[in-house]
Amino acid sequence: MLSELIISSTLLLNAFTVINFKLSKTNHFGSFVIIEGEDRSVTDRIRDFLQLLRCFRVFIALWNIFIISLMFVMESVNIHDAVSMNSVADAWSKWNEIKISNVDVPNGSLRSKPKRPEDLQFDFGAILSTLRKQMTVRVKEEETLIRSLDEMLINDLRKTSVNEEHLANSDISLPFNLTVTRLKNQMTLIESDTKQLASKLKMISGLADSISSKVMALDIAKGRVVECLQRVSDLMDLRNCADGVRSAIEQEDYELAARHIHKFLTLDTTVFQMGDHSEGKDVGQSMGKSYEILREAMTEMKSVIEKRFDQAVKDNDVASIQRFFKLFPLLNEHANGIKRIGDYLCIKICEFAERNYKVMLAGGTDDKRINVLYADALTMLFEGIAREIQVYEPLIDSSYGPDKLLSLIEILQEICDKEAERIIDAFIKNRQFDSKAKMVEKITRNSDKYVLDKIDALELDVLLSEVTLMHTRTHLYWRYLKRRLNVANMKTDEQNELDENQMTDENKRLFEEGRAKQKRERSNKLDDLVLRSVLGTRMQELLGQYVLMEQFYMTESVAKAMTMDLKEIDSLTSSTLDDVFFIVRKCVRRSLSSSSVDCTCAVLNNGVTALEADFLKYIFQGIKASIESQYNFILISGYPGASWTAEAYQTAQTAYNVIQHGKIADSGPEKLKEIFLTALNNIRASAECTKTLKKGLLEDFEKHLTEVSELEKGKLENAISQLDDLIRKFDSSANLGVDKLCAAAFRPKLKPIMELYLSITHTPSESEFCDFEAEDPFMNNFIATLDRQLAAFEPLLVPVNYQELLIAVCTEVSVQFERVIMKSVYNRLGGLQLDKDFRSLSSYLTNIAGWVVREKCARLSQIVSIINVDSVGEAEECFHQLQHHNLLLTSDEAMKVLVLRIDLPSDAIKNASF
Numbered sequence: 019m020l021s022e023l024i025i026s027s028t029l030l031l032n033a034f035t036v037i038n039f040k041l042s043k044t045n046h047f048g049s050f051v052i053i054e055g056e057d058r059s060v061t062d063r064i065r066d067f068l069q070l071l072r073c074f075r076v077f078i079a080l081w082n083i084f085i086i087s088l089m090f091v092m093e094s095v096n097i098h099d100a101v102s103m104n105s106v107a108d109a110w111s112k113w114n115e116i117k118i119s120n121v122d123v124p125n126g127s128l129r130s131k132p133k134r135p136e137d138l139q140f141d142f143g144a145i146l147s148t149l150r151k152q153m154t155v156r157v158k159e160e161e162t163l164i165r166s167l168d169e170m171l172i173n174d175l176r177k178t179s180v181n182e183e184h185l186a187n188s189d190i191s192l193p194f195n196l197t198v199t200r201l202k203n204q205m206t207l208i209e210s211d212t213k214q215l216a217s218k219l220k221m222i223s224g225l226a227d228s229i230s231s232k233v234m235a236l237d238i239a240k241g242r243v244v245e246c247l248q249r250v251s252d253l254m255d256l257r258n259c260a261d262g263v264r265s266a267i268e269q270e271d272y273e274l275a276a277r278h279i280h281k282f283l284t285l286d287t288t289v290f291q292m293g294d295h296s297e298g299k300d301v302g303q304s305m306g307k308s309y310e311i312l313r314e315a316m317t318e319m320k321s322v323i324e325k326r327f328d329q330a331v332k333d334n335d336v337a338s339i340q341r342f343f344k345l346f347p348l349l350n351e352h353a354n355g356i357k358r359i360g361d362y363l364c365i366k367i368c369e370f371a372e373r374n375y376k377v378m379l380a381g382g383t384d385d386k387r388i389n390v391l392y393a394d395a396l397t398m399l400f401e402g403i404a405r406e407i408q409v410y411e412p413l414i415d416s417s418y419g420p421d422k423l424l425s426l427i428e429i430l431q432e433i434c435d436k437e438a439e440r441i442i443d444a445f446i447k448n449r450q451f452d453s454k455a456k457m458v459e460k461i462t463r464n465s466d467k468y469v470l471d472k473i474d475a476l477e478l479d480v481l482l483s484e485v486t487l488m489h490t491r492t493h494l495y496w497r498y499l500k501r502r503l504n505v506a507n508m509k510t511d512e513q514n515e516l517d518e519n520q521m522t523d524e525n526k527r528l529f530e531e532g533r534a535k536q537k538r539e540r541s542n543k544l545d546d547l548v549l550r551s552v553l554g555t556r557m558q559e560l561l562g563q564y565v566l567m568e569q570f571y572m573t574e575s576v577a578k579a580m581t582m583d584l585k586e587i588d589s590l591t592s593s594t595l596d597d598v599f600f601i602v603r604k605c606v607r608r609s610l611s612s613s614s615v616d617c618t619c620a621v622l623n624n625g626v627t628a629l630e631a632d633f634l635k636y637i638f639q640g641i642k643a644s645i646e647s648q649y650n651f652i653l654i655s656g657y658p659g660a661s662w663t664a665e666a667y668q669t670a671q672t673a674y675n676v677i678q679h680g681k682i683a684d685s686g687p688e689k690l691k692e693i694f695l696t697a698l699n700n701i702r703a704s705a706e707c708t709k710t711l712k713k714g715l716l717e718d719f720e721k722h723l724t725e726v727s728e729l730e731k732g733k734l735e736n737a738i739s740q741l742d743d744l745i746r747k748f749d750s751s752a753n754l755g756v757d758k759l760c761a762a763a764f765r766p767k768l769k770p771i772m773e774l775y776l777s778i779t780h781t782p783s784e785s786e787f788c789d790f791e792a793e794d795p796f797m798n799n800f801i802a803t804l805d806r807q808l809a810a811f812e813p814l815l816v817p818v819n820y821q822e823l824l825i826a827v828c829t830e831v832s833v834q835f836e837r838v839i840m841k842s843v844y845n846r847l848g849g850l851q852l853d854k855d856f857r858s859l860s861s862y863l864t865n866i867a868g869w870v871v872r873e874k875c876a877r878l879s880q881i882v883s884i885i886n887v888d889s890v891g892e893a894e895e896c897f898h899q900l901q902h903h904n905l906l907l908t909s910d911e912a913m914k915v916l917v918l919r920i921d922l923p924s925d926a927i928k929n930a931s932f
Contacts, residue, residue: 145222149215156208163204167197263315267322275319276348282312283350320349324358331362343410344417352418353425360429363406367399367430371437374398378444389480392445393487399437400495403430407502420505427499428547435552438492442556445488449481455563458570475574478567485564486612492557493613496548497725503544561617568605569624575601576628580636585692590699590816598633599707603714610718615730618723619737622715626740629708630747637704640697641755695814698755702819705748712741756819760826764807765834771800772834776841780848781920787847797855801862804831808866824867829874831863836878839885840914845921849886856882877906884915890926897932 171194263282266275323345330338339362346355377383378395387394407423407430414423446452457473548554579597586593602625609621719734726734778795779786808827812820835856844852856878863871872879880900884907887893893916900907907915909932916927 146219149219153212153215156211160204160208163201167201170197263312267315267318272319272323272326272342272345275315276323276345279312279316279319280348280350282316316349319345320351323349324354327358331365340410340413344413347417347419352422356414356418356422356425357429359410360426363410363426363430364433366406367403367433367437370402371399371433374402375437375440375444378441390484390487392441392449393484393491395441396438396488397491399434399441400491400498403434404495404498406430407499411502424503424544427503427544431547431551431553438553439556442488442560445484449484451481451485451560451563454478454481455567458567462566462570473570475571475578478571482564482568482571483608485560486608489557489561489612489614489617492553499544499548561612561614564612565609565617565620565624568609568621572601572605572621572624572628573632576632580633585696590696590814591703592696592700594633594637595700595703595707598629599704599711602629603711606715607718610715610722613722615723615726615733619733622737623740626744629704630744634701634704634747634751637697637700638751638755640693641701641751641758694755694759698752698759698819699816701748701755702752702816705745705752706818708741708745708748712738712745715741752819753822756822756826759811759823760830763811764827765830767807768804768830768834771803772838775800775835775838780842780852781845782847782851784847787851790851794855794858797858801859805862805866821867824863825870825874828863828867828871831859832875832878835859836881839878839881840918843918843920844885845919846888849919853882853886876904880905880907881915884912885918887916887919890916890922890930894930894932 263275263278266272266278323342327339327342330342339359343355343359346352346358374395378391382388382391382394407426410426411423414420414426454473454477458478461473576598579594579601582597583592583594585591606618606622606625609618612618715738719738723730723734775796782790804827808824811823815823839852842848860872860875860879863875883896883900884893887896893912897905897907897912912932913927913930916922916930919927
């Protein structure tokens with residue numbers, strides 16, 4: 019580029035020189051005229067030639083100027099193209115990405131291709147993969163080249179912006195043109211390769227379509243050949259069946275005849291159409307003739323099998339019955355066969371049910387089972403039906419299919435309902451169940467009106483047990499039917515699995531959905547059959563009356579147990595505790611034996627109501643009713659008062675009763691104490707018994723209620739969760755009784771003992787403090803007195819109540835000790851003595867009641883800590899440290915406590931920041 023500019027500049031200078039020379043010789047040039055005919059010398063001719071040469075040089079100079087101008091224009095165009103090359107390169111890379119991402123070879127006119135045999139399959143995937151890899155490599159090389167060109171152009175443009183003069187003198191046009199030329203050649207080569215690749219892919223696609231169409235044609239031909247062979251086989255079978263069926267009937271080989279007819283029924287109808295079209299002169303051997311022969315044979319076989327089956331039923335020939343029963347499905351008479359065998363089994367069931375019914379009315383065969391006579395009758399009926407189902411189930415599975423068992427169960431359920439209803443009616447009549455249920459309902463609604471007509475609860479015990487046993491036997495029968503149906507479903511699934519191996523995935527999915535739907539329909543049909551049957555309806559009616567009578571039995575038995583309440587000498591609780599929980603557990607377990615979740619939940623709800631409304635109210639009377647005696651100074655807050663005035667009053671009243679009536683009243687102080695403590699122990703023990711009851715019922719649920727749904731599990735959990743609420747009520751009632759006991763037995767005695775603390779100096783001198791260390795003035799005696807009082811209650815209370823009493827007493831001691839502390843004043847030594855006394859008391863209470871006492875004495879500990887300080891600043895620091903833990907004192911209370919230190923400056927105490 020630089021050399022071209024130099025040459026152009028030289029030519030330009032020459033041109034300007036020639037022009038200047040021409041202008042300077044204007045006159046000479048202007049006189050230059052050629053005159054023809056004028057004689058010219060050689061010199062003139064040379065001068066003319068030079069003149070023409072000058073004109074040619076002027077033309078050359080002008081031509082150079084034009085070329086130089088054109089070069090400058092082209093240079094500006096090249097610079098503009100270099101600037102816009104980035105956008106062109108970006109567009110080119112995007113086009114390549116789109117081209118690479120959208121590379122796809124069409125399948126041709128045949129979109130869906132059949133599965134090819136292994137020997138005709140070609141692996142085009144490897145070839146296409148190799149070609150795609152080559153294209154990817156070429157595209158990457160192209161992108162790399164474009165990026166290098168972009169970088170070079172950008173660097174050159176940057177240099178141009180820094181120094182235009184350097185750009186004017188630089189020679190960039192030639193390398194750039196060469197680069198663009200090489201790029202163009204490479205792009206041409208890539209385009210050629212791409213067209214070649216597309217051509218090859220198109221050829222491969224056409225070849226694949228051609229092979230696919232040929233394979234499809236082979237598959238179609240193969241299918242037609244197989245179909246043709248099947249038609250030929252069917253035609254041969256049809257002729258063989260027609261030839262053999264008549265001889266089999268004549269020889270009474272009904273099994274063979276039925277198999278021929280069954281094969282005839284399984285043939286495709288196109289076989290008969292083919293036979294009609296191909297019918298020739300030999301009419302006897304035509305397909306139409308064979309068809310008519312087999313049709314007539316089928317009608318004859320139906321008539322023969324039905325007659326022979328009915329005759330076998332009359333003769334009670336079981337072998338013949340089973341023989342002809344298996345022939346019905348071969349004639350596509352499944353429903354007819356199931357109906358006939360069902361009618362036969364109904365006759366048999368009626369026969370043995372009638373015999374059992376007569377035995378039942380006669381009182382049974384075993385006197386020991388007279389109380390469950392009707393439950394045994396139902397059991398024998400269900401066992402007989404189950405026995406017949408068990409005998410004929412294999413025949414139905416092998417000949418009719420497992421799914422036909424439900425049809426037989428439907429037929430047998432009708433006779434089962436009829437016979438079971440007879441037994442239930444006899445039970446209601448002979449046991450007077452209906453009349454007793456109505457009487458119980460009247461008494462429950464208005465107990466005061468039917469006081470004299472009340473039914474003895476013991477009479478209902480045996481009756482209720484028989485009702486639950488009847489429902490249990492019915493439930494077992496239903497479970498047996500469901501198990502048989504589940505076994506039938508499993509057999510059907512096994513048969514279908516063999517067919518699934520030859521299906522496609524879509525057909526398998528549809529087949530599975532249909533099979534699951536059929537299984538649900540059969541299960542729902544059986545549930546409806548069982549629950550909506552006469553037997554199911556009557557049993558639900560019995561259970562409804564049973565729940566009402568069970569509630570009456572439970573209420574009356576609990577009331578009777580409370581009236582017969584006794585306490586043994588060495589026992590801490592009374593007899594009503596064990597009796598009541600035994601009754602409730604017995605009733606709930608009896609309802610559980612019925613195998614009905616709803617019945618169990620209803621009885622459990624009634625049991626919780628009886629324990630909460632009746633039993634808890636009764637045992638709490640020993641604590642609550644004693645409040646009424648407070649007016650007579652006999653009881654204080656529920657426990658006999660410990661003051662000498664109350665004891666003196668009670669002694670005088672006892673003496674008066676002896677003088678007037680000659681006997682000692684039972685309501686003395688000791689008797690009242692015993693009633694109170696027994697009630698308190700009963701309440702606490704009731705909580706433990708309720709926990710035991712819940713644990714036992716959960717075990718019974720897992721043992722007896724094994725096949726329950728999620729909904730039924732939720733019902734059981736909701737019902738048994740009521741026992742947790744009942745446990746909390748028992749515990750809260752017992753805690754209330756313990757508080758009353760503490761307030762009555764300990765508070766009146768703690769107050770006067772704590773008052774002795776005020777008589778001791780709390781501002782001792784050094785000598786007095788030493789005497790206190792040698793002999794404790796108060797705390798040792800207080801602990802000994804308190805220990806004696808607590809020891810007296812340990813053998814009278816159950817362990818949990820005694821532990822709660824210890825905690826309550828510790829709380830009361832803390833309150834009383836705080837009361838007397840706030841009435842005293844202290845110096846430094848008095849604070850030390852107070853801290854010593856508190857530590858002794860806290861250690862004793864912790865030993866007898868455990869670490870829980872420290873929480874009860876936390877407030878007292880903070881008071882002692884503030885009193886036992888050396889200065890006001892230490893008290894402030896102690897208070898602020900307590901704020902980070904569990905501060906139980908307010909700022910005002912802390913100030914009042916610190917005021918008790920009379921040896922500290924009062925001004926500093928007033929200015930203390932709490």
